[in-house]
Amino acid sequence: MHSISTALQQIAQQLRAEFPVSPGVRRFAVPVSLNQTDPLAWLASQPVYPQFxxxxxxxxxxxxxxxxxxxxxxxxxAQAFLASQSDAALRIWGLNAFDTERSALFLPRLEWRRHGGSVTLALTVCSDHSLADDARAALAFIDALTPGEPLPTTPLDCVGERHFPDRAGWTQLINQATDAIAAGQFEKVVAARASDLQFSSPVSAAAFMAASRRVNLHCYHYFMAFAPDDAFLGSSPERLWRRIDSALRTEALAGTVANHPDEAKAQALGDWLMKDDKNQRENMLVVEDICQRLQNAVSSLDVLPPQIVRLRKVQHLRRCIWTELHQPDDSLCLHQLQPTAAVAGLPREPARRFIATHESFVREWYAGSAGYLSLKQTEFCVALRCARVTRQTVRLYAGAGIVAGSQPDEEWQEITNKAAGLRTLLVS
Structure with missing residues (x-):
């Protein structure tokens, strides 16, 4: 097996061959060794963007x-581009916004991919006009890469914090939501808060991601750097969907209680969550919505029994849903499943209108999705437990499902617990 640098040399040698002055896509893959190199640190050391x-x-x-x-x-x-290709190894990576009409997806120039204990480094040449020209551009791309450096470990000094909305605004928002529910406008809406933490020096988004990866176990970890001082990242427990050929798996993750470092107390909290009527009702609303949205595109839907997902700061109720698509169609999956009732509400459209009218910030990538699509398989997680890092500011996001009977103080504590999964990595 090769090191990254040796693999790049081998790929560069292939790029020096003759290429046609015509459109096309070619992928060059070399196996590399699984050594002590952290791919996140290597990625963040590069002077090229985007990074995912x-x-x-x-x-x-x-x-x-x-x-x-x-x-x-x-x-x-992105899906239309893949449909024009025959290479099942091509993957398109990135983010979908809360508003599903907007995405930041890309076919990577270079991809380090590990599956189990096997690692491949692959470079893609892609052009609508001349593969020869793009091969030359790919050689210049390789020349610009660096060996990589460890992620910084500089302590952070938080000098300010603001919430949008603040505590009084949150109480008003929840009261508006419960009044709308009582008036029959919708059954549930997910209210969210953005918290801006200001630091005395720029924050390394990649180091922040690495810190979350170390402690937030059983989560998807995703990181997208748009530029040196602009990144979106998170550690989400929730799958939006996974498709392998026509087999589809999704889930309802809704219903929350705090976790506890004491095993017996954590177990007691989890037992309470499993039996609590409000949380069970909230979870089943999500299950029923998913099943209704998919019913015309799939065969029978199997809803698995509820389980407790225990995370570092909170515990959730989860029900997995397995089915078979009539036709493999990731665009259908995205538009039917996102935003789920767990991040928007029910019915979807009146809940979204309430969010757009009453929330005091724009969600952008928060509560959207992160992952990849390809011809054979696709997987996206819900973009939760996330942050936007811009220079010296870190914006944290957290939301809570509001139903009849929801109390502002209890919901404020819930979003504080959720945000703590990332906040405690930045502020002691």
């Missing part, structure tokens, strides 16, 4: 994608 890091929540898959052979601003455009 991903680790599947069971740890089996890990990817560092660097540079774009092609950008896609909508999911449908």
């Amino acid at each position: 890091y991903w680790q599947q929540r069971n740890g089996d898959e890990e990817v560092a994608a660097l540079g774009a052979s092609r950008h896609f601003s909508t999911f449908d455009a």
Whole structure:
């Protein structure tokens, strides 16, 4: 097996061959050794953007994608591009906004991909006009890469924090939501808060991601750097969907209680969550919505029994849903499943209108999705437990499902517990 530098030399040698002056896509892959190199640190050391890091929540898959052979601003455009290709190994990575009409997806120039204990480094040449020209551009891309450096460990000094909305605004928002529910406008809405933490020096988004990866176990870890001082990242427990051929798996993750470092107390809290009527009702609303949205595109739907997902700061109720698509169609999955009732509400459209009218910030990538699509398989997680890092500011996001009977103080504590999964990594 080769090191990254040796693999790049081998790929560069292949790029020096003759290429046609015509459109096309070619992928060059070389196996590399699984050594002590952290792909996230290597990725963040590079002077090229975009950068995307991903680790599947069971740890089996890990990817560092660097540079774009092609950008896609909508999911449908990305799927249409893949439909014109025959190479099942091509993957398009990135983010979908809460508003599903907007995406930041790209076919990477270079992709480090680990599956289990096997690692491949692959470079893609892609052009609508001349593969020869793009091969030369790819050689220049390789020449610009660096060996990589460890992530910084500089302590952070938080000098300010603001919430949007603040505590009084949150109480008003929840009261408006419960009044709307009582008036029959919708059954549930997910209210969210953004918290801006100001630091005395720029924050390394990649180091922040690495810190979250170390402690927030059983989560998808995702990181997208748009530029040196602009990144979106998170550690989400929730799968939006996974498709392998036509087999589809999704889930309802809704209903929350605090976790506790004492095992017996954590177990008692989890037992309470499993029996609590409000939380069970909230979870089943999400299950029923997912099943209704998918019913015309799938065969029978199997809803698995509820289980407790125990995370570092909170515990959740989860019901997995397995089915078979009539036709493999990731665009259908995105538009039917996102935003789920767990991040927007029910019915979806009146809940979204309430969010757009009453929330005091724009969600952007928060409560959207992060992951990849390909011909054979696709996987996206819900973009939760996340942050936007811009220079010296870190914006944290957290939301709570509001139903009849929700209390502002209890919901404020819930979003504070959720945000703590990332906040405690920045502020002691």
